Every structure is written in C-alpha cells, then in structure tokens.
Amino acid sequence: MFKAAIGASTLQDALDSISVLVDECKFRLDDDQLGVRAVDPANVGMVDLTLSPGAFESYSADGGVIGLNLSRFEDIVSMANSGDIVHLELDEETRKLLINFNGLSYTLALIDPDSIREEPDIPDLDLPGHVWLMGEDLSRGVKAADMVSDHVRLRINEQTESFYIEAEGDTDDVDLELTSEELVDLDAGPADSLFSLDYLKDMKKPIASDAEVHVEVGEEFPTKLHYGFAEGEGEVTFMLAPRITSD
Amino acid sequence: MFKAAIGASTLQDALDSISVLVDECKFRLDDDQLGVRAVDPANVGMVDLTLSPGAFESYSADGGVIGLNLSRFEDIVSMANSGDIVHLELDEETRKLLINFNGLSYTLALIDPDSIREEPDIPDLDLPGHVWLMGEDLSRGVKAADMVSDHVRLRINEQTESFYIEAEGDTDDVDLELTSEELVDLDAGPADSLFSLDYLKDMKKPIASDAEVHVEVGEEFPTKLHYGFAEGEGEVTFMLAPRITSD
Amino acid sequence: MFKAAIGASTLQDALDSISVLVDECKFRLDDDQLGVRAVDPANVGMVDLTLSPGAFESYSADGGVIGLNLSRFEDIVSMANSGDIVHLELDEETRKLLINFNGLSYTLALIDPDSIREEPDIPDLDLPGHVWLMGEDLSRGVKAADMVSDHVRLRINEQTESFYIEAEGDTDDVDLELTSEELVDLDAGPADSLFSLDYLKDMKKPIASDAEVHVEVGEEFPTKLHYGFAEGEGEVTFMLAPRITSD
Numbered sequence: 001m002f003k004a005a006i007g008a009s010t011l012q013d014a015l016d017s018i019s020v021l022v023d024e025c026k027f028r029l030d031d032d033q034l035g036v037r038a039v040d041p042a043n044v045g046m047v048d049l050t051l052s053p054g055a056f057e058s059y060s061a062d063g064g065v066i067g068l069n070l071s072r073f074e075d076i077v078s079m080a081n082s083g084d085i086v087h088l089e090l091d092e093e094t095r096k097l098l099i100n101f102n103g104l105s106y107t108l109a110l111i112d113p114d115s116i117r118e119e120p121d122i123p124d125l126d127l128p129g130h131v132w133l134m135g136e137d138l139s140r141g142v143k144a145a146d147m148v149s150d151h152v153r154l155r156i157n158e159q160t161e162s163f164y165i166e167a168e169g170d171t172d173d174v175d176l177e178l179t180s181e182e183l184v185d186l187d188a189g190p191a192d193s194l195f196s197l198d199y200l201k202d203m204k205k206p207i208a209s210d211a212e213v214h215v216e217v218g219e220e221f222p223t224k225l226h227y228g229f230a231e232g233e234g235e236v237t238f239m240l241a242p243r244i245t246s247d
Numbered sequence: 248m249f250k251a252a253i254g255a256s257t258l259q260d261a262l263d264s265i266s267v268l269v270d271e272c273k274f275r276l277d278d279d280q281l282g283v284r285a286v287d288p289a290n291v292g293m294v295d296l297t298l299s300p301g302a303f304e305s306y307s308a309d310g311g312v313i314g315l316n317l318s319r320f321e322d323i324v325s326m327a328n329s330g331d332i333v334h335l336e337l338d339e340e341t342r343k344l345l346i347n348f349n350g351l352s353y354t355l356a357l358i359d360p361d362s363i364r365e366e367p368d369i370p371d372l373d374l375p376g377h378v379w380l381m382g383e384d385l386s387r388g389v390k391a392a393d394m395v396s397d398h399v400r401l402r403i404n405e406q407t408e409s410f411y412i413e414a415e416g417d418t419d420d421v422d423l424e425l426t427s428e429e430l431v432d433l434d435a436g437p438a439d440s441l442f443s444l445d446y447l448k449d450m451k452k453p454i455a456s457d458a459e460v461h462v463e464v465g466e467e468f469p470t471k472l473h474y475g476f477a478e479g480e481g482e483v484t485f486m487l488a489p490r491i492t493s494d
Numbered sequence: 495m496f497k498a499a500i501g502a503s504t505l506q507d508a509l510d511s512i513s514v515l516v517d518e519c520k521f522r523l524d525d526d527q528l529g530v531r532a533v534d535p536a537n538v539g540m541v542d543l544t545l546s547p548g549a550f551e552s553y554s555a556d557g558g559v560i561g562l563n564l565s566r567f568e569d570i571v572s573m574a575n576s577g578d579i580v581h582l583e584l585d586e587e588t589r590k591l592l593i594n595f596n597g598l599s600y601t602l603a604l605i606d607p608d609s610i611r612e613e614p615d616i617p618d619l620d621l622p623g624h625v626w627l628m629g630e631d632l633s634r635g636v637k638a639a640d641m642v643s644d645h646v647r648l649r650i651n652e653q654t655e656s657f658y659i660e661a662e663g664d665t666d667d668v669d670l671e672l673t674s675e676e677l678v679d680l681d682a683g684p685a686d687s688l689f690s691l692d693y694l695k696d697m698k699k700p701i702a703s704d705a706e707v708h709v710e711v712g713e714e715f716p717t718k719l720h721y722g723f724a725e726g727e728g729e730v731t732f733m734l735a736p737r738i739t740s741d
Contacts, residue, residue, distance in 0.1 A: 072419070075394050079387070103425060104391055109418035140573070144598055147569050171603035172566070178597060319666070322641055326634070350672060351638055356665035 002029045002064060002090035005057040008080035008101065010230040014051055015077060016206040017229075017236045019070040021045050026113050027068055029061035029090075039120040045199045046239040048122050055233035057085055066090065066097065067111035073099075076106050122239055127216040127224065129156040129191030131163045132184035135227070136209035141165025141176040142200050148172045151243055152200055154217045156191040163215075167197075184212055191217040193242045203238045220244070249276045249311055249337035252304040255327035255348065257477045261298055262324060263453040264476075264483045266317040268292050273360045274315060276308035276337075286367040292446045293486040295369050302480035304332055313337065313344065314358035320346075323353045369486055374463040374471065376403040376438030378410045379431035382474070383456035388412025388423040389447050395419045398490055399447055401464045403438040410462075414444075431459055438464040440489045450485045467491070496523045496558060496584040499551040502574035502595065504724040508545055509571060510700040511723075511730045513564040515539050520607050521562055523555035523584075533614040539693045540614050542731040549727035551579055560584065560591065561605030567593075570600050616733055621710040621718065623650040623685030625657045626678035629721070630703035635659025635670040636694050642666045645737055646694055648711045650685040657709075661691075678706055685711040687736045697732045714738070 014036075018025055021040040028035040034051040053059040080086055080101045087100040091107075099106040145152040148169030155164040163183060166175035180186050207213060207227050216224040225238040261283075265272055268287040275282040281298040300306040327333055327348045334347040338354075346353040392399040395416030402411040410430055413422035427433050454460060454474050463471040472485040508530075512519055515534040522529040528545040547553040574580055574595045581594040585601075593600040639646040642663030649658040657677060660669035674680050701707060701721050710718040719732040 072394075076391075076421075079391055079394075103429060104387070104423045105421065106391070106394075107420040140598070144570075144573055144600070147566075147573075147600075173601040174570075174599065176598045182597060319641075323668075326638060326641075350676060351634070351670045352668065353638070353641075354667040 001092070002061045002066070002088070004034075004059045004061070004088045005085050006055065006059075006088070007057070007082075007230075008077060008084040008086050009082040010051075010055055010234065011086050012074070012077050012080075013206065013229045014049060014234060015070060015074050017049055017238075018047055019074060020202040020205055021047050022117075023071060024067060024069055024111055024116050026116055026119060027066050029064045029066065031061055031063065034059075034061070037119040037122065039117065040199075041117075044196065044241045045203065046120050046122050048237040048239075049235070051230065051234045055230040064090065065113050067113040067116045068097070068108075069111060073108060076108065079104065122237065125216070125218070125222065125224065127191070127218040127221060128189030129217045130185075130187035130189070131156065131178075131215040131217070132186070133163065133178060133182075133213055133215065134184065134209070135204070135207040135211040135213055137176075137178055137182070138165075138207065138213055138215075138225075139204050139209065141178075142197065142204050144174045144176055146197055146201065148174050150197050151194050152197050153192065153194050154215065154223055155193075156186070156188050156217065158188045158190065161186055161188055190219050192219050193217055193221055193223060194244070195223060195240050196243055199240050203240065206236070248339070249308045249313070249335070251281075251306045251308070251335045252332050253302065253306075253335070254304070254329075254477075255324060255331040255333050256329040257298075257302055257481065258333050259321070259324050259327075260453065260476045261296060261481060262317060262321050264296055264485075265294055266321060267449040267452055268294050269364075270318060271314060271316055271358055271363050273363055273366060274313050276311045276313065278308055278310065281306075281308070284366040284369065286364065287446075288364075291443065291488045292450065293367050293369050295484040295486075296482070298477065298481045302477040311337065312360045314360040314363045315344070315355075316358060319355060323355065326351065369484065372463070372465070372469065372471065374438075374465040374468060375436030376464045377432075377434035377436070378403065378425075378462040378464070379433070380410065380425060380429075380460055380462065381431065381456065382451070382454040382458040382460055384423075384425055384429065385412070385454065385460055385462075385472075386451050386456065388425075389444065389451050391421045391423055393444055393448065395421050397444050398441050399444050400439065400441050401462065401470060402440075403433070403435050403464065405435045405437065408433055408435055437466050439466050440464055440468055440470060441491070442470060442487050443490055446487050450487065453483070495586070496555045496560070496582070498528075498553045498555070498582045499579050500549065500553075500582070501551070501576075501724075502571060502578045502580050503576040504545075504549055504728065505580055506568070506571050506574075507700065507723045508543060508728060509564060509568045511543055511732075512541055513568060514696040514699055515541050516611075517565060518561060518563055518605055518610050520610055520613060521560050523558045523560065525555055525557065528553075528555070531613040531616065533611065534693075535611075538690065538735045539697065540616050540733040542616050542733075543729070545724065545728045549724040558584065559607050561607040561610045562591070562602075563605060566602060570602065573598065616731065619710070619712070619716065619718065621685070621712040621715060622683030623711045624679075624681035624683070625650065625672075625709040625711070626680070627657065627672060627676075627707055627709065628678065628703070629698070629701040629705040629707055631670075631672055631676070632659075632701065632707055632709075632719075633698050633703065635672075636691065636698050638668045638670055640691055640695065642668050644691050645688050646691050647686065647688050648709065648717060649687075650680070650682050650711065652682045652684065655680055655682055684713050686713050687711055687715055687717060688738075689717060689734055690737055693734050697734065700730070 145167035392414035639661035643661040
C-alpha cells in the first residue's frame with residue numbers, strides 16, 4: 001500500500017539527486033519515510049536520500065519496495081508547474097504507479113525490484129575534516145577545476161583554516177580558496193583527497209546555489225556531501241570514492 | 248496588383264500557421280481577403296487561412312495569386328521588431344515581392360504558382376462533437392501524450408461531459424481529462440478518434456497559449472481545429488486525417 | 495614587470511574583440527597602455543586594440559610582451575561576475591600569468607611570443623567616406639545581408655547622403671538604407687566596396703548595440719571600423735580587406 005501527495009518541486013528535487021548517478025532505483029516506502037539508496041554502475045559514487053512524511057502533503061505507506069525508471073518519472077513530473085501537487089498511488093495488482101496532477105493521469109509501469117542493482121551500504125567513515133559551504137561556492141570551484149583537469153583536489157589547510165578546491169592541468173593550475181569567513185563553518189582536520197570531476201560535476205547539479213552543503217573529507221579517503229531540501233524534510237548524502245594521487 | 252501594410256507579429260502568426268505543413272504555398276490576393284489553402288505532401292494535414300483587410304494597416308489587391316517560399320519569407324519577417332509595420336508590394340513585371348520595414352528592403356523572388364501543389368478542397372464534415380478549449384490545455388495534452396506514444400486519441404465522454412486527450416504506450420498510459428468546468432465550452436456528441444502526434448504537435452505550435460481553440464471531432468473521422476488571431480481578423484482551420492485504430 | 499587590476503566586463507570586452515580574429519596573440523604591456531595588434535591567418539582582417547591605464551583599477555607595466563591563448567583566457571574571465579575585479583600579475587620566472595578574482599586563482603601558462611605571428615602594421619588609408627552609426631544598425635544590416643549572400647556591399651550615396659548595407663543573392667536582394675537622420679553622422683565621399691560577410695559578422699559580435707561605430711569606406715578599398723568601450727578608455731580598430739567586385 002502506498003498513497004501520497006507531494007509538491008511537484010520537492011519531488012523533482014528528490015528525483016534529480018538520484019538520477020545523476022543511476023537510471024533505475026528502488027524506492028523503499030516505509031511508514032516513517034521514503035528512502036532511496038543507490039550506487040552508480042562503476043561503484044564510484046553513492047547516494048542516500050530520505051524524505052520524511054513532513055515533506056509530503058499526505059503520506060501513507062507500509063514498507064513496500066518499488067522499482068522505478070527515473071528518467072521517465074522525471075519527464076512526467078517536469079510537466080507539472082512548481083506549485084502543483086502530485087498524487088502518487090501504487091496499484092498493487094497491475095504493479096503500476098498512478099501519477100496525477102492538474103487533470104493529467106499517468107500510469108507508470110514499475111520495474112521488478114529484483115532486476116535492479118542491490119542497494120549499497122554506505123559506510124560510516126568518521127572523516128577528520130568538516131566543511132560547511134554554500135552550494136554556489138562548491139559549484140564555482142568545480143567549474144573552475146573543470147577548465148584545466150579531469151580531477152579535483154579537496155584540501156583543508158589546518159593552519160590558515162581555509163578550504164581549497166584545486167586542480168592541476170598540464171600547463172595551467174587553478175584553485176579556489178575559501179577562508180573561514182567565506183565558509184559557513186569549518187572543523188579543520190587533516191584532509192587532502194583527489195576526486196573525479198565527472199562525478200563531482202554531476203553531484204553538484206541537484207544542489208541549489210543557496211543550499212548549505214556539509215562536506216566531510218580525509219586524506220586519500222572518500223568524501224561525503226550532505227545537504228537538505230524541502231525545508232529540512234528531505235536529506236541527501238552523496239559519497240564519492242577518491243582517485244589515487246599520482247605523485 | 249497587390250500592395251499592403253501589416254504589423255510584423257500578425258504577419259508572423261499567419262506565416263507560422265502555414266509553414267508547419269508546407270514549405271511553399273499560394274497566396275490568393277482577393278480584394279476582400281488574403282487566403283491560403285495547403286495540404287502537406289502526405290495528404291494528412293490541411294490548413295485554410297484567411298486574413299481580412301481589417302488585419303492590415305492598408306490592403307489593396309485584385310484577385311492575383313502568387314507562389315511563395317515560406318521559410319525565406321519567415322526569415323525576413325523575423326528580422327522585424329514586433330511593433331514594425333511591414334510593407335508588401337508585388338512587382339508584376341519582375342514577379343518579385345518587395346518587402347520593406349524599418350529602412351530594410353528585401354526583394355523576394357516569387358515561385359511560379361503552377362509549380363506548387365493544387366490547393367485542397369477542405370471538406371464540410373458536420374462532426375458531432377465540439378470542444379472549445381484554451382491553447383495551453385491542448386498543448387499540455389499533446390506534450391503528455393508524446394511521452395508515451397506516437398499517437399493521440401481525442402475523445403468526448405458524453406455522460407461526464409468531459410474531453411480527453413489520451414495516449415497508450417507499450418507500458419505506460421497517459422490521459423488529460425478536461426471537465427466542462429475546465430473547458431471554455433462543450434457540445435457533446437459521439438467522438439473518439441486517433442491521430443498522428445507528429446502532425447498535432449506541429450499544428451499546436453502556432454496556437455497561442457491564451458487562444459481559444461474550437462476542436463471538432465467524430466468517431467474515426469478527421470478532426471478540425473479552428474482558432475483566430477489578429478483580434479479576430481485572421482482565422483485558421485487545420486484539418487487532420489485520423490489514424491485507423493489498431494484494436 | 496606587469497601587475498594590474500581591471501573590471502571583469504571591461505577585460506571580457508577587450509578579449510572578445512581580439513578573439514573573433516585570432517586564437518593566440520601578443521599583449522604589449524607598455525607603461526602608458528596595453529596594446530594588441532593581430533591579423534587573421536588569411537590576412538583579410540586585422541584588429542588594433544588599446545586599453546589606457548584609465549580602463550584599469552590599477553596598472554603598472556614596463557614594456558614587456560607576453561603571448562596568450564585567448565580562448566583559455568576568455569574561459570577563465572567568463573567565470574567572474576561582471577562586477578568582479580580581476581587581478582593580473584606576470585610571474586617572470588615561470589612565464590605564467592597569475593589571474594585572481596573572488597577567491598579564485600588561476601595560473602595561465604604563457605605562449606612564447608616568437609611562436610606567434612608577427613603583429614601587422616595597420617596602414618593609414620585616408621578613406622573618402624565616413625559614417626558614424628549605432629552598433630545595432632550595423633548588426634541589422636549584416637544580419638539581413640546574410641540571408642541572401644556571402645558578401646555585403648557598403649556604399650554611400652553622396653546625393654541623398656545615405657549609407658547602404660546591401661547584398662545581392664541568386665534570386666533575392668536586400669538592402670538597408672540609413673539616411674543621415676538615422677545615422678549618428680555622415681561625411682559623404684565616393685564609397686562603394688564589397689566585403690566578406692563571414693568577417694563582418696565576426697567583427698560586429700563584440701560591438702555593443704548602443705556603441706557608436708565609425709566606419710571608413712572607399713571605392714574597392716579596405717574598410718575600417720572604429721569603436722570605443724570602457725567609457726572611452728578602450729579603443730578598437732578593425733580593418734577588413736575588400737572582395738573584388740565580380741561585375
């Protein structure tokens with residue numbers, strides 16, 4: 001049993017954060033939250049999303065799991081105006097999701113959850129460096145790095161209490177320094193790791209410019225990015241595996 | 248003899264409604280109206296456009312027929328600002344159309360009307376179902392149908408007095424229900440016909456969101472779409488042949 | 495020695511006017527101005543740009559010459575907001591240009607100036623016809639000409655004191671007449687020359703719609719276009735070789 005109503009833009013934000021990594025995924029429809037966990041085919045990036053019932057206009061579910069084609073779901077929801085309420089209802093018999101808004105009814109065939117990749121366990125890492133920054137600053141650093149390289153370094157300077165987004169190209173270098181005044185907050189620790197820009201570019205896409213992002217980072221360790229949406233009723237964690245430094 | 252002056256955006260609206268079906272057409276330059284009738288190369292869609300002298304700043308014509316390359320004519324007119332007055336004058340000797348606006352003079356070579364396809368006779372059909380709806384609702388239904396299929400069904404439910412724009416895909420279905428409250432008006436009758444989405448997508452393009460469209464529909468019969476522009480001084484009728492239902 | 499600070503949009507305007515002709519160029523860093531002169535690989539178009547110290551927030555230079563990859567430089571500057579101040583500093587030892595704005599540091603490898611094409615001498619021509627017009631009118635004439643031909647004629651009618659931007663296609667012709675009332679100013683003289691539209695389209699790109707352009711033109715002679723930017727502290731001259739008239 002699953003029946004819910006949700007603002008179109010909240011649903012869109014949720015779908016966008018998953019579709020940057022996978023095309024299909026499982027929605028866990030628990031009574032106390034809707035949850036999605038997925039890992040990309042190359043095992044480099046993971047996403048963990050939760051939406052609490054408070055993010056919905058109405059929500060009732062009893063623990064089922066459904067498999068969804070995300071791009072199709074996104075196409076439908078993109079037809080809604082941002083103020084529209086999207087009604088979702090699971091038809092248990094036909095295994096279809098009924099989607100309704102503004103007079104429009106869409107019957108979306110579900111995917112057998114067993115045919116979708118296992119949900120990953122996102123490890124507890126206890127990373128030493130913590131940075132809180134605005135989405136637009138993350139975005140700016142990633143875009144600058146992309147001009148010179150395929151990789152980006154995230155680094156904390158514990159002395160100056162600054163966070164660096166850096167890239168080294170064949171001839172040119174670029175780095176964005178964010179001092180503690182420019183950051184929302186910083187909990188300095190030994191942190192210096194290299195990541196694939198392709199993944200980080202995708203992960204920054206669903207993050208609003210004015211969202212606060214909590215970045216966890218260590219030394220040649222994975223990074224975690226946390227951000228909220230839907231006035232805190234929705235939460236996303238991205239985890240990205242490091243590239244091994246080549247020097 | 249043909250000499251006229253017309254607002255650039257009115258002329259643009261007129262050309263847009265013809266060019267969705269054909270690349271070349273004949274303009275009949277009668278003294279009481281400018282008229283265009285054309286059928287697409289596959290004989291599936293027809294257009295009938297009339298512009299009365301009231302749509303023009305000035306208009307004088309005596310019944311000639313000229314052949315025009317529409318995309319070239321549209322390119323020229325697209326250079327005008329929406330407030331510009333476009334002056335048109337036929338040079339009988341050189342068989343060219345002189346186009347002037349805002350200091351710009353363009354000499355457009357005409358096409359021999361005999362080399363252009365016959366103008367179609369648009370049949371009088373007396374279709375049983377009539378729906379008046381806003382351009383934006385037609386657009387929404389067509390766009391939704393396009394997500395799942397190449398065909399779209401237009402249907403009236405005589406009991407509920409609702410109009411349906413529906414599509415059935417291989418796995419997913421979509422339908423937009425427009426109740427009599429959401430429609431401008433409805434004259435219910437037996438109506439259920441299937442159409443090619445490619446054509447209907449093209450036909451909705453020139454229709455403004457806030458234009459009122461009169462849709463005539465029957466059972467496995469062609470549909471007719473009527474709409475006005477230029478404050479009622481311009482009128483367009485599209486006719487679209489049905490696809491045979493495959494069930 | 496070179497160290498300067500400049501508004502991002504002024505720098506962008508300067509780079510745009512050079513990059514329409516060449517990918518790499520030399521910047522002459524004199525104490526009284528920054529200067530660039532370049533000719534395109536086909537020797538058809540030339541540009542001469544000067545920026546006086548007044549265009550900068552701060553400027554100090556002592557006559558060096560540096561070689562720059564323009565598209566890379568433009569990419570970096572495009573990341574700045576229009577209000578940002580861009581700091582430039584030459585690192586003499588590493589032969590790199592340090593670019594800083596808004597927390598972002600970019601190290602741009604320079605190109606050996608000896609590997610870049612000689613700077614052209616832009617000839618003093620004393621052309622007989624002079625026209626001053628708005629950027630948007632030049633743009634409109636060039637765009638119209640582009641609908642029918644690859645070439646455009648610039649012509650002055652000394653009797654009517656009008657300037658013409660004209661093109662002759664295989665079947666269609668177009669011309670934009672700008673009377674002395676529509677021009678900013680006119681100094682009539684015998685002027686009728688044909689030019690490649692590809693070049694003139696590129697040269698009009700960096701010219702703002704509301705910029706005043708001074709066009710010098712003769713009879714089958716090159717044309718010169720002059721315009722200012724950065725409140726008169728920046729000046730650009732384009733010179734374009736004529737096409738020989740084919741009639």
